[in-house]
Amino acid sequence: MDPNPLLLLALLALAVAEPPPTERAALLSFLSQTPHESRIKWNSSASTCDWVGVTCDPNRTTVTALRLPGAGLVGPIPAATLSHLPSLRILSLRSNRLSGPLPSDFSNLTLLRNVYLQDNLLSGPFPPAIPLLPRLTRLDLSANNFSGEIPFSLNNLTRLSGLFLQRNHLSGSLPSINLNSLTSFNVSYNALNGSVPRSLDRFPESSFAGNLDLCGGPLPPCAPFFPAPAPSPEASAKSSSGLSKKAIIGISVAGGVFVVLLLALLLICCVFRRRRRRRRDKPKVDLPPPPPAATGVVGETSRSGEGDDGETNRLVFVGKRGYNFDLEDLLRASAEVLGKGSVGTSYKAVLEDGTTVVVKRLKDVAASKPDFEGHVETIGRVADHVNVLPLRAYYYSKDEKLLVCDYLPAGSLSALIHGSRGSGRTPLDWENRARIAMAAGRGLAHLHSAGIVHGNLKASNVLLRDDPDSAALSDFGLSPLFSPSTVPRASAGYRAPEVTATLKTTFKSDVYSLGVLLLELLTGRAPNQAVTVGGGDEEGVVDLPRWVQSVVREEWTAEVFDAELMRYPGVEEEMVGLLQVAMSCVSTMPDSRPDAGEVVRMIENVVGRAGDDDGNAPSRGGSGAPTPPAAATP
Structure with a gap:
């Protein structure tokens, strides 16, 4: 067949x-x-x-x-x-x-x-x-x-x-x-x-x-995260309170016995010396008794030097205190590394009474003690806005410079956007992204109104609370504490073009970083991840703003937005509007960028909400507020 x-x-x-x-x-x-x-x-x-x-x-x-x-x-x-x-x-x-x-x-x-x-x-x-x-x-x-x-x-x-x-x-x-x-x-x-x-x-x-x-974890627990300074007399007294009652009683009894024996010995010595003096100096004629000895304070030591040393080791609170602990409490706290950034390492410190704070251990600080204290006090005074993370305390010594802030368990915007997108994750919807964008803009506008340049604005420095309108900016205004060669600046992807050349951050470079942050909220992409565009001889690697511009230029605007946002109907117009605001912020020419307060009014016009008015936020834009440009000119 x-x-x-x-x-x-x-x-x-x-x-x-x-x-x-x-x-x-x-x-x-x-x-x-x-x-x-x-x-x-x-x-x-x-x-x-x-x-x-x-x-x-x-x-x-x-x-x-x-x-x-x-x-x-x-x-x-x-x-x-x-x-x-x-x-x-x-x-x-x-x-x-x-x-x-x-x-x-x-x-x-x-x-x-x-x-x-x-x-x-x-x-x-x-x-x-x-x-x-x-x-x-x-x-x-x-x-x-x-x-x-x-x-x-x-x-x-x-x-x-x-x-x-x-x-x-x-x-x-x-x-x-x-x-x-x-x-x-x-x-x-x-x-x-x-x-x-x-x-x-x-x-x-x-x-x-x-x-x-x-x-930590399966390894041995982490040691205290900074060395203990020489304890002051007050600290020594406080540390002794940690002894058991039996130990304290034993030490007290022993001390009492020692004092009694010492007094007895001194008394015997005095009697013996007096008898010898009488035998040696016995007068041949009667003389009037010697005048009585002068009485007064003998051997009192000035403690002014100790006070100066104590100041060196003192934790200084700024603004509204709200906490009741000192440096010794921090030294005994259990610590967990939260992350390492351009200004130093951040630790989550849990005190013995359960209080949790963030301790930032600064590195390469060049400011003198008076300059450091003056600038940190200024930062503490301006951090009275709901969208700015308040500075609670600081510590300055030759070897350690520490800042103490609130701990926000909700984490950072970066972790929320770029964390695991597997099953069980609740996506960040459009409304909450818009509210966080507004909060970041208001926080930056408040800092600028107080004359403070943030200098390091990025998603990991936007910390979240249960209410998205209360998201807060952290790590702001620290540049003056460092030398020009080591001054912290916005991370790669957030850094304005002129900062790379001048090594100086400004209000306008902050606005550029805010624009990148808005693009990050819209696209779901991390700015420090290079994106490849084009093909063949025209292929190249660009940053997030240039990639967005290339996609929009080809009239593929919908391809820009995070896939998680496309499931929410009726928000396309607001997303495009916020995209236009962001592109105006990332213009390559600083003078073409709006001010932070103007950005806030533009966002309000786009998303149609001002959030909770706490009396510190910039006023909501009215009919005279500027509108986003029709086309961006990066």
């Missing part, structure tokens, strides 16, 4: 099926640019799907996996090669001698699920392309030479189940990686410091071993 001709045709078609020429060329380019051992032989006359280490889909029309473990690959991974395999799902190049950074164009591999690059010589910062791979489920970069901090943006990988970063040179604090899907995690034998976040303390101690400055 003759074979079925249709079956023969199908088999013939399957036999000649071949991935696109671009994928074949990409693989050959990768192999030709990467030195390797001779056992890898790809015959250019054979089908791509039959090459060693190459796997195609069942129809043999596209490459889905590349596995070349222990193949003697040497040197950097060439750019513009593997990134041209759009259907690649598995990449295994482990146990080779690959070096250098991971190419940034790996972000094009959006279907990539499993990446195995362990046991190589790869180096540089944590690959910025990794957080841009939305389908990634398993990532192994262990036993390489990667350095720098682990990015918080790993929270974008909502399908990630295994993360292996052990035996690198990663440093800084561990970000709060809060992924419900994560079941395997290892960052052992790096140079990480601070406390283990609560979102990761479910993993065993072996996952964090070898990081000498890491503490």
